[in-house]
Amino acid sequence: MQSVVTKGKTIQEAVQTGVDLLEVSKRDVHIEILQTPAKGFLKIGSKQAVVRLTMLNEKGEPAVRKDERPAPPSDIHEPEKENEEVQDWFSQAESFFDKVDVEKVEQVKTGQPSARKNQPTSEELLEKHGAVWVEDGKLLMEAGSHKLPVVTVPKEIKLYRNQKLIEEKTFILSPNDSYRLSIEDEIKKTEWSITIDQNKLKAYLKIEPGYKITRTILDAEPSSHLTISFNEQKDTYLNVTEREIKADMQEKSILQNVDKIELMRAVRSTEPEEYTIARGVAPTDGKDGWLELKVETNVKEGMKEDEHGKVDFRETKVFPNIETGDIIGIVHPPEEGSSGYSVFSESLPPKPVYPVILRLGKGVKLIGDKVVASEFGRPHIEERGQLVKIAIMPKLLHNGDVSLESGNISFFGDVEITGEVHNGMKIEAQGNVIIAKNISGSHCNATGAISVKGNVISSDLSAGQNNMVTSKLSILVGALKQDIDRIIAVITQLVNSPGFKTTDFAKGGLQPLVRILMEKKFSDFIPRAKKYVQLVKEGRAQLDDERWEETAEQISALFLTLSSKPMSLNIFSHLSQQLDSLEEELELFDESKSVISVQNVLNSRIHAGGNLYIQGQSCVHSRIHSGGYMTITGTLRGGEAYAEKGMYIGETGAESGTPTHLAVPSNASIKIGTALEGTVLRIGNRKKILTENHYALTASINAKGQIVLR
Amino acid sequence: MFSYEIEQESERAKVTFEGDLDIDCTETIEDELIPALTGYKSVIIEFGAVEFVDSSGMGLLLNLVQSLKDEGVSVYIRRVREEVMEVFDLLQIPEILGRHTFVG
Numbered sequence: 001m002q003s004v005v006t007k008g009k010t011i012q013e014a015v016q017t018g019v020d021l022l023e024v025s026k027r028d029v030h031i032e033i034l035q036t037p038a039k040g041f042l043k044i045g046s047k048q049a050v051v052r053l054t055m056l057n058e059k060g061e062p063a064v065r066k067d068e069r070p071a072p073p074s075d076i077h078e079p080e081k082e083n084e085e086v087q088d089w090f091s092q093a094e095s096f097f098d099k100v101d102v103e104k105v106e107q108v109k110t111g112q113p114s115a116r117k118n119q120p121t122s123e124e125l126l127e128k129h130g131a132v133w134v135e136d137g138k139l140l141m142e143a144g145s146h147k148l149p150v151v152t153v154p155k156e157i158k159l160y161r162n163q164k165l166i167e168e169k170t171f172i173l174s175p176n177d178s179y180r181l182s183i184e185d186e187i188k189k190t191e192w193s194i195t196i197d198q199n200k201l202k203a204y205l206k207i208e209p210g211y212k213i214t215r216t217i218l219d220a221e222p223s224s225h226l227t228i229s230f231n232e233q234k235d236t237y238l239n240v241t242e243r244e245i246k247a248d249m250q251e252k253s254i255l256q257n258v259d260k261i262e263l264m265r266a267v268r269s270t271e272p273e274e275y276t277i278a279r280g281v282a283p284t285d286g287k288d289g290w291l292e293l294k295v296e297t298n299v300k301e302g303m304k305e306d307e308h309g310k311v312d313f314r315e316t317k318v319f320p321n322i323e324t325g326d327i328i329g330i331v332h333p334p335e336e337g338s339s340g341y342s343v344f345s346e347s348l349p350p351k352p353v354y355p356v357i358l359r360l361g362k363g364v365k366l367i368g369d370k371v372v373a374s375e376f377g378r379p380h381i382e383e384r385g386q387l388v389k390i391a392i393m394p395k396l397l398h399n400g401d402v403s404l405e406s407g408n409i410s411f412f413g414d415v416e417i418t419g420e421v422h423n424g425m426k427i428e429a430q431g432n433v434i435i436a437k438n439i440s441g442s443h444c445n446a447t448g449a450i451s452v453k454g455n456v457i458s459s460d461l462s463a464g465q466n467n468m469v470t471s472k473l474s475i476l477v478g479a480l481k482q483d484i485d486r487i488i489a490v491i492t493q494l495v496n497s498p499g500f501k502t503t504d505f506a507k508g509g510l511q512p513l514v515r516i517l518m519e520k521k522f523s524d525f526i527p528r529a530k531k532y533v534q535l536v537k538e539g540r541a542q543l544d545d546e547r548w549e550e551t552a553e554q555i556s557a558l559f560l561t562l563s564s565k566p567m568s569l570n571i572f573s574h575l576s577q578q579l580d581s582l583e584e585e586l587e588l589f590d591e592s593k594s595v596i597s598v599q600n601v602l603n604s605r606i607h608a609g610g611n612l613y614i615q616g617q618s619c620v621h622s623r624i625h626s627g628g629y630m631t632i633t634g635t636l637r638g639g640e641a642y643a644e645k646g647m648y649i650g651e652t653g654a655e656s657g658t659p660t661h662l663a664v665p666s667n668a669s670i671k672i673g674t675a676l677e678g679t680v681l682r683i684g685n686r687k688k689i690l691t692e693n694h695y696a697l698t699a700s701i702n703a704k705g706q707i708v709l710r
Numbered sequence: 711m712f713s714y715e716i717e718q719e720s721e722r723a724k725v726t727f728e729g730d731l732d733i734d735c736t737e738t739i740e741d742e743l744i745p746a747l748t749g750y751k752s753v754i755i756e757f758g759a760v761e762f763v764d765s766s767g768m769g770l771l772l773n774l775v776q777s778l779k780d781e782g783v784s785v786y787i788r789r790v791r792e793e794v795m796e797v798f799d800l801l802q803i804p805e806i807l808g809r810h811t812f813v814g
Binding site for chain 2: 490493494497498499500501502503504505507508510512513515516517519520521
């Protein structure tokens with residue numbers, strides 16, 4: 001039998017089966033792998049190893065049996081002959097190299113383990129085992145009589161046998177082939193990039209210098225198993241020039257403000273680093289225009305000592321007054337900032353600055369850069385952003401009592417009454433009211449503060465925006481503006497609709513369209529517009545700005561009368577803007593200035609937008625309300641008191657048991673000097689009735705939402 | 711150019727509109743159509759051939775339908791083009807005339 005084909009799970013198994021069948025040893029056969037094994041999944045697609053074994057004769061041809069085979073020649077002077085025999089063995093070994101133990105092969109091959117025991121010299125060993133060495137980078141070898149030399153090659157070095165690259169790491173050298181070693185140098189190029197920061201104020205050059213690794217194969221002494229080693233030298237390899245970088249900068253239009261020194265350092269850099277190669281200059285911001293106030297404009301609160309060191313409790317308020325010709329303030333123009341420039345040499349403008357927008361009301365003139373009072377009165381200044389509204393509130397001094405004789409008082413400005421206010425009278429002021437004596441059975445409304453130096457008996461006092469025309473208007477103005485904006489949006493959408501023609505706009509304007517819109521889609525608009533016009537008419541005296549009336553006139557001309565004047569979208573946008581600024585105007589109103597201070601109160605109603613001070617001995621059976629803090633130095637008996645920011649009351653409750661209700665929001669507290677049994681405290685939505693007398697009491701809401709008394 | 715055609719069938723009439731319903735139709739609708747259609751029990755307006763409307767045209771349509779309804783004529787508008795209906799919806803014309811006035 002010359003050859004046999006066998007199968008097995010692995011190549012070894014197949015070979016083993018083959019040699020067993022042939023009754024020879026592995027080295028006596030030529031092994032040909034016909035199919036390499038493959039593992040499948042659950043045997044599907046798996047393949048068995050298939051090999052063909054062919055008996056070898058001396059010349060490598062299949063012929064004779066193992067026992068007939070002549071011994072291998074031991075003559076080392078004719079290595080080629082020996083090689084002929086070994087070479088085929090070699091190629092067999094190669095096929096399943098990984099599994100072959102070189103040492104074992106050697107033993108099998110030599111079959112003379114006794115040779116070792118002779119303690120041969122190293123040269124003898126080399127003769128036996130073969131030798132491999134490196135000289136001038138070349139791989140040289142000598143086959144041994146019993147063994148072939150083995151070489152281990154690191155991955156950086158490539159080993160070629162007959163110009164063919166050997167993939168294995170460890171390789172058995174056969175004498176007939178030519179071997180070549182090669183090693184490559186490694187070059188990494190310099191990497192660099194230019195980035196600009198967000199503000200365009202800096203250009204960065206990020207440079208990662210390249211390197212070159214030069215490798216040389218080290219010579220090695222002969223050995224039967226040689227591991228080839230090499231030398232490595234790493235040098236910085238800068239292959240970027242200033243010119244290249246400059247070309248890129250030019251492309252990115254970074255032309256000026258270049259830091260040449262940094263650039264030079266960058267191209268010589270040996271470490272990865274970021275260099276700032278160009279810098280712009282940030283703009284410096286200017287200052288908005290502003291109004292420098294030269295007079296006191298706020299109402300001063302609090303007790304004041306006179307020159308004798310005495311405190312007049314009736315003089316707790318000081319209303320500022322100015323004379324004609326007084327300088328109220330100086331207008332400072334905006335200061336422009338200076339421009340900067342970016343790394344691209346673009347100009348970077350500073351933030352725009354805005355001048356003060358002065359809205360001068362009555363009694364105020366602008367002379368040069370100075371705001372001067374042209375009338376006697378109280379300066380009234382409201383500021384919001386860059387908008388400053390200045391007016392002199394005229395003052396009406398009413399000498400004596402207000403009675404049927406004098407008639408009611410309605411005044412645009414402050415009102416001072418030196419006498420009493422008798423039953424059934426009405427005082428209305430767009431400003432502050434001072435009543436030197438008592439007010440009884442009357443109404444007093446002021447947009448500013450109210451100060452009654454006497455008592456309040458069966459009267460209604462209201463300070464602030466509440467109950468005033470403006471509060472009603474503010475809701476209307478918002479709604480009207482929303483409507484107008486929606487109308488503009490609908491018209492814009494309509495004009496862009498494919499089925500809509502705008503032919504009649506030229507003839508009749510928007511009227512036909514607006515008429516249809518008012519019919520259903522904006523059916524609330526006409527009633528609103530009517531109400532606005534009516535309110536403005538009614539409250540004319542209290543509305544100091546002409547724009548209220550202007551707008552009312554425009555609204556009634558556009559929507560409330562049959563006008564033939566063509567309407568355009570511009571008119572709508574203009575109206576929307578006007579309503580917007582009117583809304584702003586209303587927001588300027590500062591309720592906290594609407595303070596009320598009075599002495600004693602009896603059977604009255606008081607509503608203060610700001611703080612409320614009751615400085616007399618008592619406040620009896622009254623409903624009092626404060627948008628700020630409420631201070632009652634005396635006794636509060638009966639009635640209801642509510643304060644937005646908390647309250648202090650000297651004494652509450654009544655021995656007679658008349659309920660006295662105190663209320664504040666949940667974030668405020670109630671302080672009472674002496675709280676009598678039966679006082680009802682309400683904080684937020686919690687309520688507590690005092691069942692016993694308390695002294696120096698503070699009531700507030702704790703974290704659990706319960707009223708706590710301290 | 712706007713034109714119309716009336717087909718009558720005892721007490722019912724079908725009016726087919728053709729062309730754009732715009733400000734130029736004012737006389738046609740107010741002086742001719744309204745008098746011509748008053749007296750029927752029901753009127754169907756075929757709207758499929760109307761490609762564009764303007765605001766005056768819509769005003770005229772509202773006037774036409776409401777005048778006829780006031781005279782006790784039930785009016786239906788049929789086959790309004792999608793683009794035109796978009797305009798009608800934007801102005802809530804179906805709400806003004808009643809949704810049932812518009813039929814497929």
